[in-house]
Amino acid sequence: MRWREARELLRLRPLELEPTRRRLSRCHDIEDLRRAARRRLPRAVFDYVDGGADRERGLAANLRAFERRRYLPRILRGVAEVSTATSWFGRSAAAPIICGPTGYTRMMHPDGEAAVARAARRHGLPYVLSTVATTSIEELAAGGHPDLWFQLYIWRDRRLTMELVERAAAAGYRALEITVDTVVLGYRTRDHRNGLTIPPQLTLRALAGIAAHPGYWTRLLRSPAITLANTGKIPGTHGDLTVQTLASQFDPGLTWADVEQVRRRWPGPLLLKGSIGPEDARRALAAGIDGLHLSNHGGRQLDRAMVPLDTLPALRAAVGEAYPLLVDSGVRHGSDVAAAIALGADGVVIGRPYLYGLMAAGEAGVDHALQLLEAQLLRTMRLLGVASVPELRRAGPELFWEDGQPGPGRMTP
Ligand SMILES: Cc1cc2nc3c(=O)[nH]c(=O)nc-3n(C[C@H](O)[C@H](O)[C@H](O)COP(=O)(O)O)c2cc1C
Numbered sequence: 217m218r219w220r221e222a223r224e225l226l227r228l229r230p231l232e233l234e235p236t237r238r239r240l241s242r243c244h245d246i247e248d249l250r251r252a253a254r255r256r257l258p259r260a261v262f263d264y265v266d267g268g269a270d271r272e273r274g275l276a277a278n279l280r281a282f283e284r285r286r287y288l289p290r291i292l293r294g295v296a297e298v299s300t301a302t303s304w305f306g307r308s309a310a311a312p313i314i315c316g317p318t319g320y321t322r323m324m325h326p327d328g329e330a331a332v333a334r335a336a337r338r339h340g341l342p343y344v345l346s347t348v349a350t351t352s353i354e355e356l357a358a359g360g361h362p363d364l365w366f367q368l369y370i371w372r373d374r375r376l377t378m379e380l381v382e383r384a385a386a387a388g389y390r391a392l393e394i395t396v397d398t399v400v401l402g403y404r405t406r407d408h409r410n411g412l413t414i415p416p417q418l419t420l421r422a423l424a425g426i427a428a429h430p431g432y433w434t435r436l437l438r439s440p441a442i443t444l445a446n447t448g449k450i451p452g453t454h455g456d457l458t459v460q461t462l463a464s465q466f467d468p469g470l471t472w473a474d475v476e477q478v479r480r481r482w483p484g485p486l487l488l489k490g491s492i493g494p495e496d497a498r499r500a501l502a503a504g505i506d507g508l509h510l511s512n513h514g515g516r517q518l519d520r521a522m523v524p525l526d527t528l529p530a531l532r533a534a535v536g537e538a539y540p541l542l543v544d545s546g547v548r549h550g551s552d553v554a555a556a557i558a559l560g561a562d563g564v565v566i567g568r569p570y571l572y573g574l575m576a577a578g579e580a581g582v583d584h585a586l587q588l589l590e591a592q593l594l595r596t597m598r599l600l601g602v603a604s605v606p607e608l609r610r611a612g613p614e615l616f617w618e619d620g621q622p623g624p625g626r627m628t629p
Pocket residue numbers: 264265266278316317318319346347348367395489511512513514515516544545546547565566567568569571
């Protein structure tokens with residue numbers, strides 16, 4: 217048998233020789249990216265991203281809340297033309313997905329926040345820069361992403377806090393969200409067990425790990441030092457970047473008066489991010505807050521906080537149909553995005569999904585994560601028989617089958 221015939225018989229696929237593309241071609245969902253990330257990074261860094269607070273009950277509950285929803289699709293709806301497009305505060309986006317704020321992103325990959333913003337821009341999605349980012353407000357804005365948002369931690373040092381607000385406004389950030397669930401830092405058990413330092417240090421244990429992850433350490437050592445690009449050295453931390461030390465400068469005395477002060481200084485859309493119940497939501501409305509980002513910080517703060525997906529219907533009822541509600545914590549698939557919208561969200565925010573991509577393959581990995589989520593969302597919408605995001609919101613209650621009957625079921629605390 218000649219070679220050509222043999223090849224046809226065996227249906228050999230062309231071999232992907234470029235290593236990054238080859239790695240990504242084997243990642244068919246976010247969980248595959250997570251596994252690739254785990255293989256490529258030192259354990260302490262991977263665990264910083266992957267882990268949660270205390271006993272990680274919240275982390276597990278977030279994932280379970282999405283997994284336990286079962287759809288009841290609509291049939292024969294003509295879904296040849298489907299659009300995932302939406303808009304945020306008057307600006308359109310390609311899909312109801314936002315890349316959320318994550319600290320220390322250059323520790324996961326030296327291209328860090330800039331890589332995430334470039335990928336988000338290519339996909340037509342907003343990106344939220346963290347207060348504890350490793351790329352500065354101005355440097356990121358210079359990249360030209362037209363829909364950057366800024367996440368604010370309120371520091372004990374209010375002058376520093378207000379400076380951040382003013383810099384974000386001057387650099388053209390469109391929206392600001394104040395994180396309200398971090399008055400003290402959650403106990404990140406894995407970080408304590410691993411003795412995580414930031415930046416990762418070449419301790420004896422790390423030296424032993426170099427052989428296992430040479431690529432990571434080479435990239436880290438060749439790239440500019442990891443710093444808190446927005447704040448510089450925080451008073452009281454003596455230049456120590458470790459999360460626990462930094463968080464000691466978050467202010468546990470925070471009250472609504474602080475939020476109102478930021479409201480007076482920030483002219484654009486202002487959101488609160490955290491575990492927010494109906495009562496607080498009504499108060500936020502009265503305080504002139506423009507939207508809520510429901511989040512239990514991906515299970516990294518109050519371990520037994522309610523899962524935002526579960527509180528969503530009650531929150532929607534409290535704030536009315538038109539008020540912007542974002543939800544995060546546990547989105548790992550496009551069908552999770554659809555579920556959140558069907559239960560009353562305007563869109564979702566993701567943290568780990570794009571970080572797994574970044575850790576697995578840098579910017580191309582973030583692209584891959586976003587591509588996966590968008591394709592999964594589009595497919596889910598078609599299979600559900602809905603052609604647009606507003607239609608998905610409207611159809612919501614009839615799309616679920618739970619507890620043996622139609623409807624989204626009762627909220628299980
Ligand atoms: C590594 C990491 C760092 C984070 N840093 C911040 C931060 O600096 N500020 C913030 O408000 N939230 C932060 N978060 C929380 C995310 O914004 C988001 O709420 C959470 O990741 C959503 O859950 P998911 O990871 O399951 O998508 C961080 C999350 C992770 C995983």
